[in-house]
Amino acid sequence: MPCAIGIDLGGTNLRAALVDHKGKVLAFRRQSAEAAKGRDFVVASLLNMATQLLEEATKRGLTVLGVGAGIPGIIEDGVVYQSPHFSDWVEFDIQKAIAHKLSYPVHVDNDANCVALGEAWLGSARGLTHFILLTLGTGIGGGLYMNGQLWKGESGFAGEMGHMVIEVFGPPCACGSRGCWELYCSASGMKRLMTLFEDVQSREVFEKKLGKDIFHVTIEDLYQGAKEGDIFSNAMFKKFGYYLGVGIASLVNALDIETFVMGGGISCAWNFFIEETHKSLAKRTYKETSKRVKLIQAQLGDQAGVLGAASVFLSV
Ligand SMILES: [Zn+2]
Numbered sequence: 001m002p003c004a005i006g007i008d009l010g011g012t013n014l015r016a017a018l019v020d021h022k023g024k025v026l027a028f029r030r031q032s033a034e035a036a037k038g039r040d041f042v043v044a045s046l047l048n049m050a051t052q053l054l055e056e057a058t059k060r061g062l063t064v065l066g067v068g069a070g071i072p073g074i075i076e077d078g079v080v081y082q083s084p085h086f087s088d089w090v091e092f093d094i095q096k097a098i099a100h101k102l103s104y105p106v107h108v109d110n111d112a113n114c115v116a117l118g119e120a121w122l123g124s125a126r127g128l129t130h131f132i133l134l135t136l137g138t139g140i141g142g143g144l145y146m147n148g149q150l151w152k153g154e155s156g157f158a159g160e161m162g163h164m165v166i167e168v169f170g171p172p173c174a175c176g177s178r179g180c181w182e183l184y185c186s187a188s189g190m191k192r193l194m195t196l197f198e199d200v201q202s203r204e205v206f207e208k209k210l211g212k213d214i215f216h217v218t219i220e221d222l223y224q225g226a227k228e229g230d231i232f233s234n235a236m237f238k239k240f241g242y243y244l245g246v247g248i249a250s251l252v253n254a255l256d257i258e259t260f261v262m263g264g265g266i267s268c269a270w271n272f273f274i275e276e277t278h279k280s281l282a283k284r285t286y287k288e289t290s291k292r293v294k295l296i297q298a299q300l301g302d303q304a305g306v307l308g309a310a311s312v313f314l315s316v
Pocket residue numbers: 162163173174175176177178180
């Protein structure tokens with residue numbers, strides 16, 4: 001039976017799976033990415049995981065068609081030019097580094113592109129011809145899927161939607177610009193906005209209840225707070241929803257794409273922000289276009305990336 005290995009390297013986790021031609025995950029591994037230990041360590045962990053899964057495939061008598069990997073950052077033909085989580089990965093040919101150690105075809109792409117491929121194959125975007133995938137996590141990842149395939153741009157760098165400018169005089173971003181979308185609409189963006197929240201009193205109530213200061217509040221704390229009806233937590237998710245709508249409106253206006261599939265850690269708080277997103281989006285788009293927009297949750301969770309990475313080698 002034909003199958004492939006899919007690898008999904010994030011800033012926090014490294015995941016890998018052995019996937020059959022129908023998209024069934026036959027084996028799944030996850031461990032901490034440990035980005036701080038440097039490039040060689042991360043690549044060695046990735047190769048170790050892939051080797052374990054290749055051995056598993058051999059044991060099961062499966063034919064492995066290739067190894068696909070999703071990596072965060074600006075990638076062209078398997079070369080990482082810049083990665084937000086791995087600062088020492090500059091013009092690093094990771095595709096070659098993996099292929100050199102494994103005697104299988106290797107394909108490396110941007111991580112959000114892999115998530116988009118996974119959702120298009122087996123998730124919420126199944127059957128769609130056009131959609132935009134957004135991962136709402138530490139930053140914003142984007143995958144642009146048009147005419148039944150990924151649009152990677154002329155050099156392969158498309159989909160960096162998190163760096164669309166939404167506040168011209170906003171704070172500086174690691175990309176070199178200012179006021180980028182992900183400074184407002186991501187886990188790191190929310191943490192920043194929490195410290196600037198206008199209603200100090202409700203923030204202090206939340207801090208007191210949690211027993212920690214605002215600099216140590218996590219998105220999980222906020223999500224829990226929102227579920228319990230906490231004023232500050234609910235207001236923060238509304239703010240997030242507002243900014244999400246601002247960015248989506250620009251994408252709708254530029255591309256006339258109707259479906260937005262959203263995953264990533266913050267998407268679990270969907271019901272606490274999505275209404276605000278619709279409102280904010282409606283204010284910034286033509287009536288006719290905004291009523292056609294569908295905002296839907298991704299379905300595949302933390303397996304979307306590995307499935308999408310593997311799908312490159314499977315007939316989908
Ligand atoms: Zn930026």
